[in-house]
Amino acid sequence: MTLEDCREDLEWCSRCSMCKFIxxxxxxxxxxxxxxxxxxxxxxxxxxxxxxxxxxxxxxxGRIDYTDKLVEMIYQCQICGACDVSCKYNRDMEPLEALYEFRMKCVGDGQLVPAHMIVIDGLKREDNMMGGSKSQRGDWAKGLDVKDITAEKVEVYFHAGCRYCFDKELWPAARGAVGLLLKAGVDVGIMGKEEACCGGRSYEIGYQGELTKYAEHNMEMLKVAGVKILVTSCADCYYAFKVLYHKIGKKLDVEVLHITEYLERLLKEGKLKPAKKVPMVVTYHDPCHLGRMGEPWIPWEGVRTKGSGQFVLHEPPKEFRRGTHGIYEPPRNILKSIPGLRLVEMVRIRERAWCCGAGGGVIDAFPDFALWTALERVNEAKSTGAEAIVTACPWCKRSLSDAIEESGDGLRIYDVVEILEQAI
Amino acid sequence: MALSRDAYQALEDIVGADNITEEPAILDAYAFQWGLKAFTGNPFGIRYEAVLLPGSTEEVQAIVKACNKHKIKFKALSTGWGPMNTTGSEGTIQLDLRRMNRILEINEKAMYAVVESYVISAQLQAELMKRGLTCNIISAGSNTSALPLAGLMGCGPTSVSTSYSNRNILGVEWVLPTGEILRLGSLGSGAGWFCGDGPGPSLRGIMRGYKVPLGGLGVFTKAATKVYHWPGPEVVQVEGASPGYTPELPDTITAHYITFPSWDKFTEAGYKIGESEIAMACDKLPPWMLSLNLTEDGREGVQLFSKIRSQTVDKGISVLVVVGADSQREFDYKEKVLKRITSETGGEFLPLVEEPATRKKLIWHRVRATTGARETFRLMLDQGASFGAADSWEFAVSEAKEGAKLKKKYIEKGLIMDDGADNAWGTVYEHGHMGHMDELFLTDPTNPASRQGMFGFMQETWQVSLEKSLGCHQGVMGDMGHDLFGPRTSNYHLWARKIKKTFDPNGASESSRYITAEE
Incomplete structure (x- = not known):
């Protein structure tokens, strides 16, 4: 696909401004x-x-050419997909695809953002988006009594993701996730320093080839390991494994679950029982990649035809991803299962959630913008009267934690896993 | 023609470097309007020389004064939907008012709200509902400005109970094309926003006219709009995820989609519904639009239209009536009156809308006006509208009748999309004595024959209006149209031109979509 393939959608923006609002x-x-x-x-x-x-x-x-400002505008966007949901409330078109293709065109034309070039160089060298050393990728799990899937057969593979592996402050959530799985008797393993990036973030900043490369690598690793289920605590990785790999024709031959989906399953099966009270009022921040972007990929190949010689119809019929079927309930169900905890909702939730600010390479290239975006979310969370924000993605937690620190508020922030741990 | 560096610096000094740009890509984003493609083959119009984001009336005033000084034209927009937002002149700067987005006052006792230009109707209505109030929302949708000077005629789905912009507008703050600030109505005498006509200067006709000046007569920075009673909850709780939301509404708000056997019976029912004051909405939502409104993708919409066609468009003329009440007794009374009117006029209820879930969805779509883009653009058709004069209800219906008659020819030739010919949207308002109908039509802009069909249909409707004295179309913009319709409509074009000359002696306010001073 190319930007040219999106031309009809580009021409058919009605300029209604719905993409600016929930x-x-x-x-x-x-x-x-x-x-x-x-x-x-x-x-x-x-x-x-x-x-x-x-x-x-x-x-x-051919009306305009690249300028630094144009490239900056293209990338001062978390590519969070909220616009796509709001547009597709009324329209049958794919604005998010056009935004991706615009970025890919930039990369193809050599119009690169310096901060992203550094990140991509790091990725190529060390297989991660964080600039860390590959040899230290498994350090987050030191001391955990968990299997190494490169050496032992397991049923469930836990993928930590670049952010968890290299952001030490966030390690407790990743370790907690593995701990809960072990406590529930799950046959789980990790890949330690052999774990590689999912490739999702690089795709979002326009490096399509990197996604293909990591998809192939991860497919091969999982095949060799023989796991049946891939679980991740990172919403970005979840999106890549479940949605993007499928989109580029590399659908994984394993069940892909976010940790909240798997923990909800374990709670339903009675393998985890939250018994301790966690007396707290919390609000839940839907990560974009778990929520609206996390709904399954729906393959479609076909053409646009003219119905009655006039209007446009997709042949065969196309089912649009409108954010309707994202992962919204599992994290909420986990929180609701915890004694003493009260969940209060923000206005912008589920498919119309406000982004944390980190996505699409913004946290790397425009940290001030990431912080501004996260501060907006923190203010919204405070307006609910909640004592804490709970989320389910390390990128969100990082961005929101930075905003809380910046604002000097007493608001606390947790991953869903950390709250569940307290209750068990 | 780039701005001189002196002029640019003067403008930058007013708004700051972050709020002005000459970046070509940004200018092209403002030059784009879907509707241009149908007319010119190119969705990009003339580029503005610069775009500015003023943050206050004072900044707008300073910009306008600078424009007069440096002989630059300016044009402001709020939410910016529609080709009227483009400029027809080289050397124009764009004022995007999106930073002026505050609700300044909601006066529950005097029942008005004061807004800046970039408050959208959904925001205002949501705040009003918390206070048991609501507002008129123009038919384009609640994604547009709540300023009662945005949009053309300014009526919408609930206008039978919330009137239309021309009537609703109260106090106004207006930066004139020369840079002076004029405060109209009670605001002009320092008495607040509550009245459009005094104490203080009343220039309602000059300021707004038959329809708004489309950015061609200065900048409207703040205005008060009359607000109305809302009998529903403070917040309409909405379950589910987009696009299939399920709103929670009380049983004392309901809707019926009624099809009448003839235009005459439809007209009679409209008068009776308006006069009896029982309706929250009396919305001539045509079956084609209803079908797209209620479905979640275009294909489903086409299928639904096909399913309900025999019950609606093939049988007569349809209207959506929303009834709302504060008590069961009031509700029962209103329902009884509506049923009586329906019976007297031979109307039939569409079973689909009698289903509770469908009904609730439809009520909320119309009260909040959420689906304008869905009903018109979802199938990638070019939507146009003809007729649309504001006059008596019967007059409005006569426009819809003519529109349907003419459209049939084009549909039969395959040049205009087959919506059953009756695709006029409109409403009765002002207790039944006024009405609005614009004949919507959908064409394929990628098909030259279809485009020609669109032009042909437009031309014929204009001709019919002139021959049969059906008033000035709402879509008439610019000198050519006004010079055509003016001589048949009290020579309004001469007056409009005098107003333009008097209020804008330097021709600073770009007015090619309104009327220019050129004779």
Whole structure:
């Protein structure tokens, strides 16, 4: 696919500005009505999905050429998919695909963001997005009595992901996840320093080839290991394994589950029993890659035809991913199972959740923008009266933790796993 | 024609470097409007020279003064949906008002709200509902500005109970094309926002006219709009995920989709519904739009239209009526009156909308006005509208009748999409004595024959309006259209031109979509 393949969608943006807001049906007040951090922060229409589609069309038509500002605008966007949901509330088109293709065109044309070049160089050298040394990738799990799937057969593979492996402050959540699985009697193993990046983040910043490379690598590793289930605590990795690999024709031959899905299963089966009270009021932040972006990939190959000689229909019929079937309930069900804990919801939740700010390479290239976005979310969380934000992704936790520290608030932040650990 | 460096610096000094740009890519994002493609073959119009993001009335005023000084044209937009937002002149700067997005006041006792230009209707309505109030939302949708100066005629799905923008507008803060600030109505005498006509200057007709000046007569920075009673919950709880939300509404709000056997019976029912004041909405939502409204993708919409066609468009003329009440007794009374009117006029309820889940969804879609883009653009058709004069209800219906009659020819030739010919959207309002109908039509912009069909249909509807004195179309914009319709409509074009000259002696406010001073 290329940007040119998106031309019809580029031309058919109706400029309605829906992509700037949560769907109109769920606006419940003046506050928290916007959904796109990029346009909310930078204000010019060009920062919205609609504006980016307009610019992409202008580029295809030869009206504009690359400038530093244009590349900056393309990348000052978490590519969080919220615009895609809001657009597709009413439209049958694929704005998010066009945003991806715009980035891939940038990379193909050598229009690179310096901060991303450093990250990608690191990825190529050390197989991770964090600039860490490959040899230290498994350090997060030191002392855990867990199998190494490169040496032993297991049923369940736990993939930590780059952020958990190299962000020491976040290690407790990854270790806690493995601990809970072991406690529930799951035959689980990890890959330690042999674990490699999922490739998802590199795809999001336009490096399509890196995704293919890591998809093939991971497919091979899993095949050799013979695992049946892949579990990850990272929403980004989950999205890559479950959605992106399928999208590029590399669907994994194992069941892919986010840790919250698997823990919910274990709770239902009675293998984990939260008995201790956790008296706390919390609000849940839906990670974009677990929520709206986490719904299964729906392959479609076909053409657009003219119904009645006039309107456009997809042949064969195309089912659109509109964010409807993301992973929303498992983390909430876990929280609801915990005695003493009260869950209060923010306005922007589920498919219309506000991004944490980290995604799409923003945390690497535009940390101030990532922080601004996260501060917006922290303010929304505070408005619920919650004492803590709970999330289910290390990128979200990092970004929101930084914002809490910046704001100096007493708000606490946990991963769902950490809360469940307290109850068991 | 780039701005002179002096002029650019003067503008930058007003808004700051972050809020002004000449970046070509950004300028192209503002030059794009889907509707242009149908007319010119290119969705990009003339590029603005720069885009500015003023944050206050004072900044707008300073920009306008700088434009007069440096002989630059300016044009402002709020949410910016539609080709009228483009400029027809080289050398124009764009003022994007999105930083001016505050609700300044909600006065529950006097029942008005004061907003800046970039508050969208969904935000305002949501805040109003917390106070038992609601507002008129234009038919384009709640994603558009709540300022009662955005949009054309300014009526929407609930206008039977929430009137239309021309009536709703109260106090206004207006930066004139020269940079002076004029405060209209009670605001002009320092008495607050509660009245559009005084004490203080009343220039409602000059300021807004028959329809808004489309950015061609200065910048409207704040306005008060009248608000209305809302008999529903403070917050409509919505379950599920997009696009299939399920709203929670009380049983004392309901909807019926009623098909009448003839235009005459439909007209009679409209008068009676308006006069009896029983409806929250009396919304002539055509069956094609209803089908797209209720479905989650285009294909389903086409299938639903095919299914309900025999019960609706083949049988007569349909309207969606929403009834809302504060008590069961009031609700029963309103329902009884509606059933009586329906019976007297030979109307039939569409069973689909009698299903509770469908009904609730439809009510919320219409009260919140969420699906404008769905009903028009989902199938990648180019949507146009013809007729749309604001007049008596019967007059409005006569436009819809003519529209349907003319459209049949084009549908039969395969040039316009077959929506059953009746795809006029409209509403009765002002207690039944006024009405609005615009004939929507859908064409394939990628097909030259279809585009020609669109032009042909537009031309014929204009001709019919002129021959049969059916008023000035709402879509008439610019000198050519006004010079055509003006002589048949009290020579309004001469007056509009005098207003333009008087209020904008330097021609700074870009007005090619409104009217220019050129004779």
């Amino acid at each position: 769907p109109m049906e769920v606006i419940s007040g003046y506050d928290f009505a916007t959904v796109c951090p990029s346009i909310a922060k930078y204000n010019f229409h060009s920062y919205s999905a609609g504006g980016k589609l307009n610019m992409a069309l202008a580029m295809l038509d």
